[in-house]
Amino acid sequence: MSTQAPDPLARQLRAFADHIRDPERAPAPAGVPDRRMGVYRDLFFNNLRGMLADTYPVCHAILGEKRWTCLIRAWFRDHRPTTPLFPELPRELLTWLERPERPALADEPPFLVELAHYEWLEIEVAHAGEEDPAAVPGDLLAGAPVLAAAVRWARYTWPVPRLGPEYQPGTPPAEPTGVIVHRDGADQVGFLAATPATLALLDGLSAAPGIPGRTVLAELARSLGHTDPDPIIAAGTDILADLRDRGIIAGIAPATANQDEEESP
Known part of the structure; x- marks a missing residue:
């Protein structure tokens, strides 16, 4: 039994998603002008970066904009969330930060993971629905x-x-x-x-x-x-x-x- 080739639309969507996640290593879908792809690159990443900075304000303030951007870029590139729910993404960031095999950020503070956990607890308690x-x-x-x-x-x-x-x-x-x-x-x-x-x-x-x-x-x-x-x-x-x-x-x-x-x- 032969394996059916991937649908062209599926290939296009996969290339689109891979490029949004990792624009430096994954090429954009064929035939899409870089100016148009740039709109999506900025829209996806900047929305996540800002939302996560609001969730972890002390982590963001300590790291500064440059290191925070590097951290969120690495998470966006390497982590595969287990939820489709946008409000759950801050928990996905903490899950990734807690992974022992995660590459450390350059000059990462030794307390970063604990601080992120502490900040997440406020969100978890605020939204606890039980x-x-x-x-x-x-x-x-x-x-x-x-x-x-x-x-x-x-x-x-x-x-x-x-x-x-x-x-x-x-x-x-x-x-x-x-x-x-x-x-x-x-x-x-x-x-x-x-x-x-x-x-x-x-x-x-x-x-x-x-x-x-x-x-x-x-x-x-x-x-x-x-x-x-x-x-x-x-x-x-x-x-x-x-x-x-x-x-x-x-x-x-x-x-x-x-x-x-x-x-x-």
Whole structure:
């Protein structure tokens, strides 16, 4: 069975797309004046460059226009997005930046990937469409604390909230930077510095839905090597209350398990 030759229109469209992506190495479709192709080259690339600069304003400001253009040109040339949705393209840029095999930009700041992730979290939280899980007011220790849907948290090697054109350290600080990004009742995105203990508590709440707050705190105490969990439970109760006041904890759900009860021998 013979293989049918590619359709001439398909070949023309492929040549058009390849040239738009990489005009230096892919020739324009035969018979199309360069002046006309230039309109499309500029339209596609400049729209993407501007939209991505708006999504990652601090990255853009630190790199400057020349390096930013080189970065977006390399992404546009080398990356194949997995979505046809234009608003999802900033996430595609972050996916590409996080690839270990990606060629580094000349004089690329060592914190660029973490900074891009931090800036993306604001967009992700702002556009999170999930509804908060069912939750009601209640006891944070006896009931199971429920995290709001529009909450993200991360740990960074670099002090990403402080980075900018005027502050670009050459080495990371000794302590990591913890950040919580959340959306309040007025749909405003807020940023909260977080200690390792707070982030570990959020990890525990996320990994164990339906578990009483007391149990999550007791397990956190054990993971930190404390034989007496009471001080951690006391301090953790204050943290839980603060998270609820900020809307990071949406409320309480009935506990489905009580893991802090020791099993009978």
